[in-house]
Amino acid sequence: MSVKKFVVGCFDDEAVLFPAVKKVRKAGYKLHDIYTPFPMHGLDHAMGLRDTSLHTAGFIYAITGTTTALGGISWVFTKDWPLNIGGKPHFALPAWIPITFELTVLFSAVGMVLTFCYLCQLAPFLKKHHFHPRATDDQFVMVIECNEKTNEDEVKSFLAQAGAKEINVQNAETGWWLGRYDKDTMPFQVRKEKTAFE
C-alpha cells in the first residue's frame, strides 16, 4: 500500500457533478473515485468505469453449484449408496432438479456477496480512509489523484470553477489496513514524513 496525495472536492448538486466529471476527464486529471450518498444512475458511465465482472463471477459460482449438486447427488444415489425410493430409477433426475437449483442459487448468492465485499474491500476490522464524512450524508465527494508533477493549486482552482463547494488536499493511504474506527490509528500519518512529495 502506498500513501498518495489527493485533491478532494465536495459537490452538493448532481446536476453540477455530472458536467464536472466530464470536465475533469477532459482536462486529463486522474479521477480516484467519487463518493456519493446514494447510487447514481449513469455515474459509472460518465466516469468511464468498465463494467463490473461480478456477474461473470456469479455465473462461475452458479455452475460450480450446479455441478456440485448433480455430481454429489448422482454419486451418492447411483454409486455410493443406491436406495430404492418409491420404485424410482436410481438416476432420478427430475427429483434432483429442485436441489440442484437451490445449490446453484446458494453458491452464486454467497459467492457473489463475498466477491462483492472483496472488490469493495469491505470486511470487519478492515479500515479505509474516508475523504469526507458527509459523503454518506448529502455531499458528492470527488477525489482526484495527484502525482509528483501535479500542481495542486491548479487542480483546486479547476474544481472550484467546476462548482465544488469545499476543496482540500489530503495525503491518504490508498489501500486498507487493520484497525478499528473507535480506536483510531492512522498508519499513513505516522509514515507521512517518508513520502516523496511533502
Next chain:
Amino acid sequence: MSSFKEQFEIPGRFRNISFALMAVGIVSVIVGFFMYGSHEPARFWATMLHNSVFFLLITNASMFFICATTLAMGSWQLAFRRVPEAISKCVIPLGIIALIVLLCIVLGDQHHIYHWLDKEHVQHDTILKGKAGFLNPTFFIVWTLLSIGLWIALGHKMRQLSRYLDENPLASVAEGKKYVFKSTIWSALFIVWFALTVASVTPWLWLMSIDAHWYSTMYSWYTFASSFVSGMSLIALFVIFLKNRGYLEVVTEEHLHDLGKFMFAFSIFWCYLWFSQYMLIWYANIPEETIYFKPRVQGAYRAIFFLNLIVNFFTPLLLLMRRSAKRNYTSVAILAVIIIFGHWVDFYQMVFVGPFKEHVDLNLFDFGVAAGFVGLIMFSTGRALAQAPLLAKNDPFFKESVIHHT
C-alpha cells in the same frame, strides 16, 4: 418533435411478403381441407386449432403487456407503446378466425379432438359425465364468445384512450391525473378479464379439454407463460424492424435491454411451470395423470418433447444471459424468432398428442397454415402502425421513457 419520423409507411417489400405468406396460408388451408377434410377431419381441424389459438394468444399478450405496465405505473414502454398497440389490433382478425375454427369444431361435432362432444360416449364415461357441467357445447361457445369479444372490446378501449391524447394534449396536471386514473381503471378491467380467460378458464376449454380425462392445475399458467414470452418476442421483433427502417428514434438499447430481460425471464418462468407440472406428475406416478406424458416422453413425440425444452429454455437461458446479448439488435432478433418457433412447437405438442398418439405427422400443411397467420399478423400490424403516429408523445409518462436508463 417535428424532426421525428412519426408516420409509418408500409414498405412495399413488407406488404408483398405479408401478401405472399397469406396466400401460402390460404392455399395450405384449401389443400389441407381437400387432403384431410373428408377422411381425416381431425387432422385438418387440429392444425387450424393449433395455429389460430397460438397466434391469437401471442398477439393478445401485447395488450396484457400494455395493461400490466400501465397498472404498474410503468413508463419505459411508452417509447414503443404504439407497437404492442398495433400488434394487439391483430386480435380482431385472429379472434374471428379462432372463433370460426372453434365453432366449427364444436358445432361440427369433431369428437376426435374434443372427446366430450361425443354425447353417447359421455353417458358411459364417469369422469366425463362428472365434468359435463363444464365441458359442454353451450358453456364452451358462450365462454369463447365472451373471451374473444371482451379482449377485442377492452383492447379497443385501451387503444382509444391512448390515441385520444394525440389530438387532445393534456392541458393541466389535474387532467393528467384524470387520464392516468382512467387508463388504470380500464387496464385493470382488462387484466381481470385476462386472468379469468387466458390465465384460467380459456386454456382449459380450448386446449386442456383435448385430453378430456386428464387435468392439471398448472396448465393455464403454462399456456399463459408460453404465449406471453412469444408475445414479448413478437413486440421485440417489430421494434427492431421499425428501428431498422429508421423509425422509433427515441427507442434505445435501454428499451431493448428491458424487452430482452422479459424474453429471458419469462423463458425461465415458462420452464419453471413446465417443470412444476412435469415433476409432480412424474413423482406421484398415478396412471390417470401420467397418461398425459406417456406419449410425449416415451412415445412418438419424444423428440418434440425434448426439442421443446432445449429451444424454449436452454437456448434463451444461455444465449440471452449476457447483458451485451440483450442490448444487441441482431441477437435479440434471432432469439425472438427462435422463441416464437419454439412455443409454436410447444403448442403443437399440446394440441396434437391428444388426437394423434401413435405418430407425429408434422408436414408442410402445418407450416403453410402457420405462414398464413404470420402473414396476417404482418399485414394487420403494419396497417395498424400506419394508422397512428408511432410516438405516444402526449402521454404523461413519455418523457420518463425517453430518458429511460437501466
